Amino acid sequence: MVVQSLPLPPLSTIPSSTYPPSAYPSPSCFESSSLIYPALLIPARRTNEIQTTLKELVFKEAKRKRVYALEEGLDYTVKEVNGGYDPEKERKLVLARLGPADTFTEEDEVKVAQNDKVFQDPIIKSMIASSSQEEMSAEGTSPNGKPEIRPSYICLPASPYSLLSVDQVLRRIMPCHNDDSGEASNNNGNPLIEEIPSSFEVAGHVAHVNLREESLPYKYLIGKAILEKNNPKIRVVVNKIGNIENEFRTFPMEILAGDGLDIGLVEEMCAAQTVSDPNKIQIKVGPEHQSLMQVEVKEHGCRFKLDFAKVYWNSRLSGEHEYLVKQIVTSAHEELMATKKRHCIVADVMGGVGPFAVPLTSANASHYHKTPILCHANDLNPVSYHYLEANAKLNRCFSDRLVKHNLDGRAFIHKMNSDGVDASHFIMNLPAAAPEFLDAFRGWNFGSELSKKIPTIHVHCFGEKARGPIETSRVHTQVLQRCERALGCPGSLSEPEGRQKNKAQVRIVRDVGPRKNMFCVSFLLPVEVQQVEKLVLGRSNKRDRESEVEQTLPCSKREKEESL
Numbered sequence: 128m129v130v131q132s133l134p135l136p137p138l139s140t141i142p143s144s145t146y147p148p149s150a151y152p153s154p155s156c157f158e159s160s161s162l163i164y165p166a167l168l169i170p171a172r173r174t175n176e177i178q179t180t181l182k183e184l185v186f187k188e189a190k191r192k193r194v195y196a197l198e199e200g201l202d203y204t205v206k207e208v209n210g211g212y213d214p215e216k217e218r219k220l221v222l223a224r225l226g227p228a229d230t231f232t233e234e235d236e237v238k239v240a241q242n243d244k245v246f247q248d249p250i251i252k253s254m255i256a257s258s259s260q261e262e263m264s265a266e267g268t269s270p271n272g273k274p275e276i277r278p279s280y281i282c283l284p285a286s287p288y289s290l291l292s293v294d295q296v297l298r299r300i301m302p303c304h305n306d307d308s309g310e311a312s313n314n315n316g317n318p319l320i321e322e323i324p325s326s327f328e329v330a331g332h333v334a335h336v337n338l339r340e341e342s343l344p345y346k347y348l349i350g351k352a353i354l355e356k357n358n359p360k361i362r363v364v365v366n367k368i369g370n371i372e373n374e375f376r377t378f379p380m381e382i383l384a385g386d387g388l389d390i391g392l393v394e395e396m397c398a399a400q401t402v403s404d405p406n407k408i409q410i411k412v413g414p415e416h417q418s419l420m421q422v423e424v425k426e427h428g429c430r431f432k433l434d435f436a437k438v439y440w441n442s443r444l445s446g447e448h449e450y451l452v453k454q455i456v457t458s459a460h461e462e463l464m465a466t467k468k469r470h471c472i473v474a475d476v477m478g479g480v481g482p483f484a485v486p487l488t489s490a491n492a493s494h495y496h497k498t499p500i501l502c503h504a505n506d507l508n509p510v511s512y513h514y515l516e517a518n519a520k521l522n523r524c525f526s527d528r529l530v531k532h533n534l535d536g537r538a539f540i541h542k543m544n545s546d547g548v549d550a551s552h553f554i555m556n557l558p559a560a561a562p563e564f565l566d567a568f569r570g571w572n573f574g575s576e577l578s579k580k581i582p583t584i585h586v587h588c589f590g591e592k593a594r595g596p597i598e599t600s601r602v603h604t605q606v607l608q609r610c611e612r613a614l615g616c617p618g619s620l621s622e623p624e625g626r627q628k629n630k631a632q633v634r635i636v637r638d639v640g641p642r643k644n645m646f647c648v649s650f651l652l653p654v655e656v657q658q659v660e661k662l663v664l665g666r667s668n669k670r671d672r673e674s675e676v677e678q679t680l681p682c683s684k685r686e687k688e689e690s691l
Contacts, residue, residue: 135300137316138344145405147397148347148390154288157299165222165243166281167251174218177254177276184245186221189290195219195281219281222251246278294325296352301345317344327353328442331422332362333435336383343405347393350383362386363419365412365435375508376439376557381409387416412436426482427452429489429522433480437510440480444556447636447647448482451585455487455552458583460498462551470499470528474543474550474582476536476564477557478504480514481524490523503548505532505539537664540567549580553652558587558645562606565613568652570661583630586610586648589639603633606646615660619653629653 135152138144164186169177174194178185186193197217222245245251258276286295303320324342328335334353338346350364363385367378382388388410396408412420420436427449433440459471475484484504486492494500506512512533519529532539536557543550555561565586573579590606593599607621619625631650639645 139316141344141397142400143397143402143405143408145344145346145397145408146348147394148351148384148388149394151348151351152300157288157291157296158285162285163280163282165241165245166279167220167222167254168275168277168279169218169220170275171216171218173275174220177220180254181220181222181250184223184248184251186223188286191283191286191290193221195221219279221281221283241278241280291356292325293327293352293356294323296356297323297325297345297349300348300352301342320345324349327364329357329361330433330435330440330442331424332360333420333422334361334364335367335380335435336364337367346383346405347397350385350388354384363388368406368409368411375437375511376559377437377508380412380436382412382416387412387419427486428491429485429518431480431482431485431514431518432521433514434510438480438508438514439511440482443637444482447587448486451554451647452483452486455554456494456498456500459500459551460494463498470501471552472548472550473500473502473552473554474539474548475502475504475554475556476539477555477561478506478515479508479511479556480506481518483554483556484515484529485518485522485524488519488524488528490525490528499528501528501530503530503532503539503543503550505534505536507533507535509533535664536564537567537662540564541664544572547574549574550582551580553582553584555584555586558589561586562588562609562648563613565610566615566662568656569615569659571652571656573654573657581651581654584648584650584652587636588646588648589643590646592638592640592642592644606633606648607631610648610650614653614656616653616655619655620648620650625653 135146135150138146167177178194195218197219222243246255254276255274255278258274288296301320301323302317303323318341320341322339324336324338326336334357336349336353338349342349346366350366353364354361364383365380366383368381369379393408393410396402402408416436417434420434422433422435424431424433424440424442426445431440455473459473462468462471473484473487478484481504484502487500488502489495504515506515512531515531518524519531532542534542536555540553542548543553555564557564565584568584573581588606588609591598591602593602604621607626611617611620614620620629620631625631629651631648634647634649636645636647
């Protein structure tokens with residue numbers, strides 16, 4: 128049986144143009160079909176060897192077999208095994224399907240499976256060709272005299288609902304294009320979805336999605352799929368409904384599924400004749416959901432408590448947190464070995480709830496005694512500051528190692544300099560605007576020539592995605608020039624001499640969108656900044672500047688939303 132779309136009424140019949148939670152198909156609807164996969168007939172004695180060789184191409188699905196004996200109950204009509212195969216000496220190895228998944232008839236699906244792109248893989252082609260060349264030898268033939276490795280197909284029962292992934296569920300619900308084929312599947316007259324929204328971020332028991340406009344009519348079905356496929360770990364699914372526009376980098380959210388969702392109210396709104404815009408059907412996260420938004424996250428041996436609705440947290444930066452902490456610890460160890468100082472000082476300018484400061488200073492960290500680090504951690508958001516204090520206690524970050532501040536970033540940088548804090552590293556993790564905060568280093572006092580301390584700056588920012596080596600050089604130069612402009616030191620980072628002198632490096636942190644990356648720029652603070660006029664802060668201890676990068680980068684509205 129071929130995969131068919133599940134029974135959802137056309138959107139044109141829904142008054143609000145939004146499917147209510149009750150429209151979610153029952154689990155039995157997902158279990159009513161079977162699928163035909165490409166496969167290889169292989170000798171049983173070589174099963175482990177061939178599986179290892181083809182480990183990237185074999186069928187992978189949780190709790191499903193990939194090797195089947197040629198026994199009754201499978202696809203006995205396959206011509207390759209008719210008349211002369213030996214069930215004891217041959218097996219079928221199921222391969223990953225690289226071509227389109229759905230066709231209109233079973234005959235077409237068999238044809239598609241037999242000609243799947245997986246058979247064009249060089250390793251598989253080589254195996255089949257080598258086996259054919261050895262056909263006449265006793266070692267290279269199957270029991271029926273045919274090549275011992277040959278292409279085939281196999282009909283497998285569809286996975287039960289309990290084993291389906293979020294992506295597999297949503298592809299049965301939402302009208303989309305088949306991979307590679309460009310043909311429509313599951314189309315019941317609704318507009319086709321360009322990208323199935325199966326990815327989401329997890330913070331404790333909260334799953335967070337950022338849905339495109341095209342997916343909003345299905346938002347409650349998407350939320351229910353994520354909730355059911357990740358139960359009991361996930362208790363609530365939320366969707367961002369606005370951009371990060373405030374200085375605390377938080378955003379408004381709506382509840383799609385789980386605790387806090389008034390299903391009766393949602394059903395009523397979806398059935399209303401007066402509402403035809405999914406954006407107007409929302410259960411917004413508010414003060415009444417405060418306890419629900421309080422989560423605990425574990426990251427690299429540390430525990431973090433936070434209010435997901437009131438502080439900034441991005442689980443996708445977990446790898447960056449670990450990488451930069453390790454880099455700073457290694458640098459600190461080398462510095463302490465050379466200088467014999469008591470500790471190495473780090474200043475975290477936009478520290479949030481402590482993803483850098485806590486692992487750097489926790490008494491539970493392996494480097495705590497061998498490489499002592501004193502971290503000054505700062506954040507403007509009073510709620511972030513509250514959770515920074517809580518996480519310091521939770522992870523045994525003592526006051527002689529972690530000093531907490533609740534200041535504007537520029538005021539904090541000035542305070543470090545005026546108080547004579549000789550920080551070896553400054554971390555500036557505010558990708559949308561951190562480079563502009565570099566103007567706070569203008570007029571920097573490095574101290575006397577004998578005791579001059581030149582800190583290393585680590586700035587996170589967004590930039591254009593390069594499409595080749597030439598573009599990579601241009602993009603890196605563009606990012607470095609943005610930092611130079613804020614410092615008031617043209618050429619100190621982007622020109623070859625300045626780049627070498629100040630050890631300027633640009634590293635990709637993560638892919639943000641089709642045309643945007645997140646970068647980390649690390650460099651020694653150019654000594655030329657001491658000659659630049661010092662920035663005078665206003666009464667609010669901050670200076671507003673437009674983000675220059677947004678004027679130069681070709682970013683779509685969607686990419687800006689995703690990057691934030």
